[in-house]
Each structure stands twice: as structure tokens, then as C-alpha cells.
Amino acid sequence: MKLQLPFRNSRKSLPSAQRGIISLADWHKRRIRWSVQSLHAVTLIGLLIVGLGPILWLAKAAITPTQDTLRQPMALWPNGFNLDLLVQTFTKVHIERYFMNTVWIAIGSWICQITVATTAAYALSVLRPRGSRILYGMILGTMFVPSVVLLVPLYLTVLNLPLVNIKLVDTFWAVWLPAGASAFNVVIIKRFFDNLPREIFEAAQVDGAGPFRLFWSIVLPMSRPIVGVVSVFAVIATWKDYLWPKLVLPSLALQPLSVRLPDLEGGIQLDLFLASLAVATLFPIALFLIFQRMFLSGGALSGAIKG
Amino acid sequence: MSSRAEPVTAASGVRKRRGLLTWVSRDGLSTFAFLLPLLLIFGTFSWFPIVRSFVMSVQHTNLVSPPTWVGLDNFATVLADPLFGKSIANTIYFALLALIFGYPIPLVLAVIMSETRRFKGLYSALAYLPVVVPPVVAVLLWKVFYKGGPNGAFNSILGNVGIGPIQWLGDAAMAMPAVVVEATWAAFGGTVIIYLAALLSVPPELYDAAEVDGASILQKIRYVTLPHMRGILFITLILQLIATAQIFTEPFLLTEGGPANATTTVLLLIYQYAFGSSLGGHFGEAAAISLMLAAFLGVFTAVYFWLTRSWSTES
Numbered sequence: 001m002k003l004q005l006p007f008r009n010s011r012k013s014l015p016s017a018q019r020g021i022i023s024l025a026d027w028h029k030r031r032i033r034w035s036v037q038s039l040h041a042v043t044l045i046g047l048l049i050v051g052l053g054p055i056l057w058l059a060k061a062a063i064t065p066t067q068d069t070l071r072q073p074m075a076l077w078p079n080g081f082n083l084d085l086l087v088q089t090f091t092k093v094h095i096e097r098y099f100m101n102t103v104w105i106a107i108g109s110w111i112c113q114i115t116v117a118t119t120a121a122y123a124l125s126v127l128r129p130r131g132s133r134i135l136y137g138m139i140l141g142t143m144f145v146p147s148v149v150l151l152v153p154l155y156l157t158v159l160n161l162p163l164v165n166i167k168l169v170d171t172f173w174a175v176w177l178p179a180g181a182s183a184f185n186v187v188i189i190k191r192f193f194d195n196l197p198r199e200i201f202e203a204a205q206v207d208g209a210g211p212f213r214l215f216w217s218i219v220l221p222m223s224r225p226i227v228g229v230v231s232v233f234a235v236i237a238t239w240k241d242y243l244w245p246k247l248v249l250p251s252l253a254l255q256p257l258s259v260r261l262p263d264l265e266g267g268i269q270l271d272l273f274l275a276s277l278a279v280a281t282l283f284p285i286a287l288f289l290i291f292q293r294m295f296l297s298g299g300a301l302s303g304a305i306k307g
Numbered sequence: 308m309s310s311r312a313e314p315v316t317a318a319s320g321v322r323k324r325r326g327l328l329t330w331v332s333r334d335g336l337s338t339f340a341f342l343l344p345l346l347l348i349f350g351t352f353s354w355f356p357i358v359r360s361f362v363m364s365v366q367h368t369n370l371v372s373p374p375t376w377v378g379l380d381n382f383a384t385v386l387a388d389p390l391f392g393k394s395i396a397n398t399i400y401f402a403l404l405a406l407i408f409g410y411p412i413p414l415v416l417a418v419i420m421s422e423t424r425r426f427k428g429l430y431s432a433l434a435y436l437p438v439v440v441p442p443v444v445a446v447l448l449w450k451v452f453y454k455g456g457p458n459g460a461f462n463s464i465l466g467n468v469g470i471g472p473i474q475w476l477g478d479a480a481m482a483m484p485a486v487v488v489e490a491t492w493a494a495f496g497g498t499v500i501i502y503l504a505a506l507l508s509v510p511p512e513l514y515d516a517a518e519v520d521g522a523s524i525l526q527k528i529r530y531v532t533l534p535h536m537r538g539i540l541f542i543t544l545i546l547q548l549i550a551t552a553q554i555f556t557e558p559f560l561l562t563e564g565g566p567a568n569a570t571t572t573v574l575l576l577i578y579q580y581a582f583g584s585s586l587g588g589h590f591g592e593a594a595a596i597s598l599m600l601a602a603f604l605g606v607f608t609a610v611y612f613w614l615t616r617s618w619s620t621e622s
Binding site: 127147281 | 352
């Protein structure tokens with residue numbers, strides 16, 4: 001009898017469609033439940049230490065004087081607070097300049113990626129001119145070339161654009177334009193366009209819409225979800241990129257955060273350095289908290305990998 | 308019947324025979340306009356550099372003097388460089404360590420996390436948090452943790468139990484594992500999220516059926532869960548291997564390839580050949596290494612999929 005009652009209650013909270021490895025019958029064996037629950041507790045504590053720990057340490061170090069961090073790095077409560085450090089990241093390090101550079105690079109790369117990917121996918125999926133299969137094959141082919149192959153020749157290309165002889169190095173264009181050559185973007189947007197109902201296109205054509213009108217007023221508004229996914233990926237990739245912007249943006253005035261931060265190390269006090277690292281982490285963490293469901297649903301990620 | 312069919316064939320005949328003028332005025336020009344960004348951007352920044360890397364690998368190019376053809380000299384130079392073998396050994400060592408540290412952890416975590424009934428979102432948010440930290444920030448932060456003195460963050464923890472101080476990044480034997488631990492920390496969350504999604508696709512009826520046959524929890528994991536995850540496990544494995552073969556930011560910022568070249572990976576060597584201060588400007592040699600690495604990865608991936616083709620398709 002004792003077993004029956006919680007059995008019914010827990011069945012309500014656990015619809016059979018969502019059941020996992022452990023069955024309800026297992027769950028009601030005390031030994032199993034105890035060990036599973038303690039396993040979960042250990043996992044949660046472990047994740048708190050490993051996942052959150054370093055970030056909390058950084059947050060603490062960002063308002064702790066250097067001497068404190070050096071003498072007792074693992075002290076839970078610092079001897080003194082120095083909130084001025086956060087102010088100094090702006091007044092001394094001028095972190096906002098590099099932050100704005102990162103933002104500009106992200107915006108430009110995003111525009112370039114979305115423009116290339118949507119127009120190409122539209123041409124290849126909807127307009128389908130002769131030879132588009134070969135073109136699509138050439139795009140797919142670049143996905144199998146590891147990025148390391150491109151590093152050196154791409155650098156020489158932005159150093160002196162062939163045919164037109166323009167030097168892109170030390171301008172944002174050197175980051176913006178190569179970002180557009182993403183086969184991954186074209187492929188997932190094309191696959192999305194492929195699945196849009198053709199009847200709507202035909203109806204629009206009957207109503208007299210030309211290819212531009214069809215693209216701008218029908219296809220683009222219908223593909224907001226996939227454009228959103230590609231946009232988030234584009235911004236994250238820009239935020240993470242280090243080697244390429246380091247190579248093509250040598251002048252300080254253009255460098256993004258990721259390039260500037262390693263050069264700061266050693267040049268300034270440790271406390272101010274760690275405060276700068278903390279400020280640089282704030283924005284991505286804020287983005288993550290806002291778009292948490294999109295990141296964690298894994299739908300976009302696993303879809304991309306399975307494809 | 309025949310009179311009805313006539314206009315159709317006539318129309319299609321007209322469509323076939325339309326001239327250049329109608330093609331341009333109808334939709335040819337607009338199609339071309341839509342293809343233009345693709346052709347320009349991919350042509351300049353993808354297709355052309357790929358071809359160029361082949362050309363560069365048989366040229367002597369250093370930006371100062373005009374390029375000269377040198378045949379396979381670049382490959383010979385690189386193969387004779389003792390650092391080339393060392394960098395390959397280092398990269399394989401890195402990949403193996405990353406496999407040992409990094410491959411089982413996300414799987415075990417995902418299986419445990421998928422069975423939680425409360426705070427599910429909290430678990431995955433915590434696991435994903437390191438992925439959100441920009442890689443450069445993560446590397447620089449861990450560099451502070453790895454500080455060698457007795458007051459380094461890790462050394463002060465170990466000091467409490469009487470171990471150390473350890474020269475994490477200064478010791479040739481410790482440097483690579485230290486780099487791998489940092490890289491694993493930065494990446495495991497992403498894999499956990501992929502596995503969690505894959506675990507949702509296991510049909511619950513299979514667990515019911517396994518229970519009817521009297522399977523224990525571990526047996527259910529062994530005979531139901533893991534076989535269903537096989538496809539995604541094979542793909543994450545090859546993706547991880549391809550990614551570790553091209554590792555750069557972590558060793559570059561943590562150790563700069565040192566101490567005594569113990570963490571010089573293949574990509575670091577390419578960087579040194581092309582952009583380093585001492586070697587520098589040897590673009591042909593750098594292209595030669597890149598191509599060899601790409602060829603190896605291509606063959607490796609093909610063999611991998613050929614070997615695993617029978618396991619990953621059946622489910």
C-alpha cells in the first residue's frame with residue numbers, strides 16, 4: 001500500500017513519453033533512489049565548482065587588490081575590496097574601445113554573412129539557374145577543407161587583393177569579408193529554403209512579384225528563425241575569434257577585445273588585468289542568460305551536426 | 308486531345324529557344340545579381356586561397372622578392388626540420404590526452420543529467436557556462452590559476468594537502484596535460500548539450516521492453532542507451548579529433564609552445580614559419596605543412612568513416 005500512493009503521484013509528474021533510463025519501479029527501490037539522488041547531488045556540486053567556480057573566482061578577483069589575490073588566491077573572503085578597479089578598466093585600460101571594436105567587427109561580419117548566405121541560398125534553392133548544382137557542390141567542397149589550409153593564402157590575399165590590388169589588412173574589411181565565405185551558413189539556410197512551400201512562391205509570382213520582391217517580402221520574412229540561428233552563431237564566432245583578427249589587425253585602434261587582452265597581461269597590475277577579463281566576460285554571459293533556451297535546446301547544434 | 312496538347316508543346320519550345328535578350332530581361336540578370344555576393348566572396352576568400360595554397364607550397368614566397376618555383380623543396384625543408392616531427396608527436400599527444408580527459412566526461416555527465424527530475428535547466432546552464440566565457444579570457448584566467456609559485460591558485464589548494472608546488476606550465480612533462488585540462492574545461496559543455504539532445508531521441512518503449520526482460524539500470528545503459536547514441540558518438544569523436552589537430556589558441560597563449568617545444572603543435576609550427584619573429588615569412592613552407600595536415604585529416608576521416616560505416620548506420 002505504501003508503494004502505491006507515491007507511485008500514482010509521481011506518474012503524474014512523469015509522463016511515460018518523457019521517461020528515461022530509470023523506471024518508476026527502479027525509482028521506488030530505496031537503495032536505487034538513494035544512490036541516484038546522491039549521484040545527482042555529487043554531479044551538481046561538481047558542476048558548481050567546475051562550471052561556476054572559476055567565474056566566481058574571476059568576479060571576486062576583479063574587486064580584490066593584487067596583493068590579496070597573490071597571497072591568498074583561494075581565500076573565500078578578500079581582506080579588502082577595491083571597486084575602483086572596475087572603473088579603472090575604463091579609465092586606464094580603455095576596455096570600452098576594444099569592446100566597441102569587437103561590436104563593430106561582429107556587426108560587419110554578421111551583415112556580410114547574412115547577405116551572402118541568404119542571397120546565395122535563394123539563388124540556389126528558389127531561382128535555380130543552370131549550373132547551380134555544380135556551384136552548390138563547390139560550396140559543399142569547401143566544408144571539407146580544414147581552416148588551417150586557408151590561413152596563410154588568405155592572409156596573403158587580404159594583404160593584396162588579387163586583380164584590384166587593394167590592401168585590406170588593418171581595416172575591418174579584412175575580418176568582415178572572409179567571414180562571409182561560410183559554407184555552413186549557405187548550406188543550412190538553403191536547406192531551410194528548400195522546405196518552404198513552393199505554392200506560396202507560385203502564388204506570389206501569379207500576383208506579379210519579381211525575384212527581388214519574392215526574396216524581400218516572402219522568403220526573408222518566412223525564414224526569421226533560421227536567420228536568427230545563423231546570426232547568433234555569427235556573433236559568437238566573432239566574439240571567440242583570436243588568430244585571424246590578431247594577424248590582420250595589427251594597429252591598436254582596431255583591435256577587438258580578444259586580441260587586446262593577451263597583450264595587456266604583464267603590462268598592467270594583476271588586479272586590473274583580472275578586472276578587465278571579468279568585464280570582457282560580462283557581455284557574453286548576459287547574452288547567454290537572455291538566449292539561454294536557444295543555446296541549451298541543442299536543436300540548432302545537433303541539427304547542424306547530424307546534417 | 309491532340310489540339311489540346313499543342314499549345315503546351317509550343318510554349319515549351321519557345322522557352323527552350325529563348326535568346327540571350329529575353330534571358331537577361333526575364334530573370335537571368337536578377338539571378339546573377341543574387342549569385343554575385345556568393346561568387347565574389349567565395350571566389351576571393353575561399354576558392355582562390357584554396358588553389359593558391361597548392362601553388363604556394365611549390366613556390367618560394369616571402370613578400371620581399373617575387374615568388375620563384377622550387378618544386379618540392381618546401382616539403383623537403385619541412386620534413387627535415389626536427390621540430391616538424393616533434394610538433395606532430397605533440398599534436399598526437401594532445402589529441403590522445405584530450406580524448407582520455409574530454410571524451411568520456413560529457414557522455415557520463417549527459418546520462419546522469421538526463422535522469423534528473425529537478426533543476427534540469429540549472430545542470431545544463433552550469434555545464435554550458437565555460438563555453439560562454441570567451442576562449443581568450445578562459446586561457447588567460449587559467450594561466451593565472453596555473454601560476455607556478457606556492458601561492459598559485461591550484462598550488463595553494465594542493466599545498467593544503469602537502470603536495471607541490473608544481474610548475475604547471477614551466478615543466479615540460481606537466482605543460483601539455485595542463486593545456487589539455489584547460490581546453491577540456493572550455494569545451495565539455497557544448498558536447499554535453501549535444502548528448503542531452505541525442506538522449507531525448509531514444510524511444511522510451513525500448514526501456515520498457517528492456518525492463519520486461521529484466522535489465523538492470525546499467526544493462527539498460529549498455530544495451531539501449533549507448534547503441535542509440537552510437538551515431539552521434541562517432542561524429543563527436545571525429546569532430547573532436549579534427550578540432551584537436553588544429554589546436555592553436557590554448558598552447559599559443561598558455562605556453563607559446565614551450566617549455567623546450569613541449570607544447571609546439573602543428574598549427575603553432577605553421578604560425579612560426581609564416582608569422583613568427585625568428586622564422587617568419589616562410590609562407591611556402593607554412594603552406595606545405597598546412598596541406599600535409601589537411602591531406603592527413605582527409606585520409607584519416609575517410610578511413611574513419613569507412614571503418615565505422617557498419618556500426619554507425621544500423622541502430
